[in-house]
Amino acid sequence: xxxxxxxxxHLVMGMTNKKSLKCEQHMGHRAMYWYKQKAKKPxxxxxxxxxxxxxxxxxxxxxxxxxxxxxxxxxxxxxxxxPEDSALYLCASGQGAGANVLTFGAGxxxxxL
Amino acid sequence: xxxxxQHPSTLSVQEGDSAVIKCTYSDSASNYFPWYKQELGKxxxxxIDIRSNVGEKKDQRIAVTLNKTAxxxxxxxxxxxPEDSAVYFCAAxxxxxxxxxxxxxxxGTSLTVxx
Numbered sequence: 001x002x003x004x005x006x007x008x009x010h011l012v013m014g015m016t017n018k019k020s021l022k023c024e025q026h027m028g029h030r031a032m033y034w035y036k037q038k039a040k041k042p043x044x045x046x047x048x049x050x051x052x053x054x055x056x057x058x059x060x061x062x063x064x065x066x067x068x069x070x071x072x073x074x075x076x077x078x079x080x081x082x083p084e085d086s087a088l089y090l091c092a093s094g095q096g097a098g099a100n101v102l103t104f105g106a107g108x109x110x111x112x113l
Numbered sequence: 114x115x116x117x118x119q120h121p122s123t124l125s126v127q128e129g130d131s132a133v134i135k136c137t138y139s140d141s142a143s144n145y146f147p148w149y150k151q152e153l154g155k156x157x158x159x160x161i162d163i164r165s166n167v168g169e170k171k172d173q174r175i176a177v178t179l180n181k182t183a184x185x186x187x188x189x190x191x192x193x194x195p196e197d198s199a200v201y202f203c204a205a206x207x208x209x210x211x212x213x214x215x216x217x218x219x220x221g222t223s224l225t226v227x228x
Contacts, residue, residue, distance in 0.1 A: 105156050
């Protein structure tokens, strides 16, 4: 079982809806990430939080809004998405202090109608 | 920035045979090279990794080799089994993730093990 938990596993939403994806880890990692993955493609980095502060935003459209309420939780708020935003959204956490290991969650499969 | 190339994109082997997947990278500052296995409908799972001060690492049927001079690294799976069928991604990273250093992923290899 993965140590990074993502909910929901599947989400279907219309283009006018507002929804959120949630991620939780209890490994004490201080870096948390959102990736977007299209079918048969590698994960694409969206956001990085380091010590609960946003450290990287890879020019992601504002219809995606990340939030890190505490060191264990990471949310991705979704609003006014487009059908091309349909993808697998992966959360990951990483160890700091010189270690590079990245642990992924199982992902949230998003479909935008 | 770093550029990671991965080959082949698809690979089919008979059960019991070996499978080899190769990656090249461009940035000599990269010093950490993980391999991830992704099964259908699941997130990537780390299966083995190697750091730049090591040339080879083995874990049961899986091994990774690194040639820093040539900037390439390879995944070797011996005695393949049907459950090895998945998409495999290599990646390269140059430092501490927590300060924003990224993983640069290869394009993936879809491995099919034929029973």
